[in-house]
Amino acid sequence: MKLKSTYRFLIIISALAVGILLVYLLSVAGSGSKGPIQNALRYVEENILRMEQTLIIDKREDKRKEKLSTFKPISDDLAALKNPKAILFGASDMSEPESFETIIDLEDSLKMVFPLIHIYCAWGSKPIEEFPAVAAQTIINMGSTPVITWEPWLSDFDEKEFPGIPPIAERDKGCLKAIASGVYDAYIIKWANGAKKVNKPIFIRYGHEMNDPYRYPWGPQNNTPEDFISSWQHIRQVFNSQQVYNVVWIWAPHPSYAGFEAFYPGDESVDYVGIGILNFGTVATWSKWWTFDELFASYDQFSWFKKPIMITEFGSLVVGGERSKWFADALREVPIKYPDLKSILFFHYPADKTITNKDVSWYFIDDPATRDSIIEQISLWPDSLKL
Numbered sequence: 001m002k003l004k005s006t007y008r009f010l011i012i013i014s015a016l017a018v019g020i021l022l023v024y025l026l027s028v029a030g031s032g033s034k035g036p037i038q039n040a041l042r043y044v045e046e047n048i049l050r051m052e053q054t055l056i057i058d059k060r061e062d063k064r065k066e067k068l069s070t071f072k073p074i075s076d077d078l079a080a081l082k083n084p085k086a087i088l089f090g091a092s093d094m095s096e097p098e099s100f101e102t103i104i105d106l107e108d109s110l111k112m113v114f115p116l117i118h119i120y121c122a123w124g125s126k127p128i129e130e131f132p133a134v135a136a137q138t139i140i141n142m143g144s145t146p147v148i149t150w151e152p153w154l155s156d157f158d159e160k161e162f163p164g165i166p167p168i169a170e171r172d173k174g175c176l177k178a179i180a181s182g183v184y185d186a187y188i189i190k191w192a193n194g195a196k197k198v199n200k201p202i203f204i205r206y207g208h209e210m211n212d213p214y215r216y217p218w219g220p221q222n223n224t225p226e227d228f229i230s231s232w233q234h235i236r237q238v239f240n241s242q243q244v245y246n247v248v249w250i251w252a253p254h255p256s257y258a259g260f261e262a263f264y265p266g267d268e269s270v271d272y273v274g275i276g277i278l279n280f281g282t283v284a285t286w287s288k289w290w291t292f293d294e295l296f297a298s299y300d301q302f303s304w305f306k307k308p309i310m311i312t313e314f315g316s317l318v319v320g321g322e323r324s325k326w327f328a329d330a331l332r333e334v335p336i337k338y339p340d341l342k343s344i345l346f347f348h349y350p351a352d353k354t355i356t357n358k359d360v361s362w363y364f365i366d367d368p369a370t371r372d373s374i375i376e377q378i379s380l381w382p383d384s385l386k387l
Contacts, residue, residue, distance in 0.1 A: 064104065064113045065143035070387050071115045075145045078201045081248050082271050083308060084342050086387050087334070090116025090147060091346040092313070097135030100142065106348055109365050111375055115387060116203070118147040118312070118345045123187065124156025131194025140200050147203040147250075147345065149312070150191075152179060152218050152231075162186065172217035176207070180230035188238045196244040205274055205312060206235060208252040211260045215354075225262035232265040250274040252312055255298040264305065273302050276313040277330075278347060282320030283360055289321040292330030299338055308342035315347035315362040324369035331377035335385055 071088075074080040091114055095102045100117060107113050117139045121132050132148065139146045154171045165171065165183055178184065195202060210228045213221045218228070232251075239247065252274030253260035264270070277295045280287040302309055316326045334341060351359040364370040378386070 064107065067113045068115060068143035068387070072143065075115065075143070075201065078246065078248065081145065081201050081203075085384060087341065087381075087385050088115045088343040088387070089345070090114045090118055090144070090343065091348050092118035092120070092147075093348040094350065097132065097138060100138060106346070106365050109371050112378070113143075113387075115144055116147050116343060116345060117142075117144045118149065120149045120151065122151045122153045122156070123184070124153065125158040125161050125187075126156055129156060131191045133194055133197070136195075136198050136202060140198065145201060145203065146198075147205065147312075149205040149208055151216070152176070152207055154178075154184070154217070157184070157187070172222050174222060174227070176218055176223040176227040176231040180227065180234040182234070185238060188235060189242060192239045192242045192244045195239075195247060196242060198246065201246050201248060203248045203250055203272070205250040205252050206232065208250075208274065208312070209254040209276070211257045211263050212254040213257070228263050229265045233269060236265075236269050248272060250310060250312065251307075252276070255295075255302070261301075267305070267307075270305070270307060272310050272343075273305055273307045274310045274312040275302060276347075277311050277315075278313055278362075279316035279321075279326060280319075280360075281317045283317055292326065293337075296338070299340075303340045307340075309338070309340045310343035310345065311341065312345055313347040314344050315364075317360055317362065318367075319360075323364065323367065324373040327364075327370055328373040328377055331374065332380075335381055 068075075074084055089112060091103055091106055093102050093106065097119070103114065103117055119132060119135050119139075122129050132146075136146045136148070152175065154165075154175050155168050157165055157171075159165060159167075162184065165178070166173075171178075179188075195204070207216075207218050207228060209216060210218055210220075210223075211225075212219050236249070239245075248271045249269065250272040251263075251265060251270040253263055255275050255277075275296070275298070277292065279290050279292070279295060281289050299309070314330075316323050334344075347362050348365070350361050350363045352362060353359050364374075
């Protein structure tokens with residue numbers, strides 16, 4: 001680490017020297033050369049700021065890696081991740097994949113570090129829809145384990161790259177059957193090998209809320225439960241064919257819709273059950289201020305699968321109630337009431353427009369009462385449940 005810091009320090013000193021030289025040249029050359037030299041100065045200045053920021057982030061990441069030292073044996077062990085003794089916390093937000101600095105800010109505000117960091121990745125032909133190698137490696141370098149929600153949106157696939165796929169207007173209908181039949185295997189194979197190159201355990205949450213008939217094209221309005229199961233098992237087979245064995249698989253139905261059991265791919269291919277618990281309060285006509293226990297009323301049904309449970313999206317808005325109390329009530333008796341719960345991921349987005357027709361904020365980093373209630377309740381948990 002000292003060598004890396006020294007190297008970056010020397011780069012900054014060199015950049016400063018170049019900047020001083022350019023200033024001198026500008027003074028000698030006169031006004032005729034101001035444009036190009038000023039541009040060069042601006043470029044040097046921007047890079048110096050970027051390097052300084054990188055050094056600051058590196059220092060913060062090194063500190064959090066030290067705090068996560070007790071998690072390292074778990075993060076390196078697929079079996080341990082599938083059955084952790086502690087409850088693994090994590091979060092998702094709008095962080096840049098090169099730094100996750102705002103995730104670290106949230107950790108600092110809660111006086112904790114997150115063993116898990118959650119990101120989202122859509123399917124498609126665009127570079128951003130490839131396996132998120134930079135984000136995954138950054139998370140691992142920080143000492144955490146990536147959780148990737150892998151969403152089978154199919155509209156971005158290039159027909160030239162994938163000949164035979166349906167036109168965009170028809171692509172959603174039966175989309176999971178198409179996945180199961182191998183139409184998108186070239187993409188899945190490439191993505192699987194990206195996951196393999198990480199060479200560390202990662203979580204994948206594929207096709208979440210597949211039983212919701214309104215929100216996602218991979219839902220039951222376009223597919224049968226058998227189609228979902230077939231697509232899940234086909235993806236698992238492709239990963240196995242590429243010898244990708246570093247994945248913990250999360251099956252995540254929507255708890256509000258009955259009959260989610262029909263979408264279960266089977267004990268052999270599921271490692272975790274994922275549940276989203278988001279309290280929208282009174283922000284829309286269809287919502288109300290739900291307590292955590294009301295939203296988690298399906299716990300007994302999910303426990304039936306005898307798999308560890310992960311709350312993949314955990315949060316509350318402020319409209320309609322007292323958010324700090326909501327979090328306090330939610331976390332107070334978690335270890336007693338919900339013994340199969342092994343992971344909680346905060347949903348911490350500042351501008352979410354996926355459900356309502358206006359942006360809503362799940363941010364609580366700027367809400368001292370909520371932060372304090374979370375810190376207090378977790379501090380009361382048995383030490384055996386905390387890393």
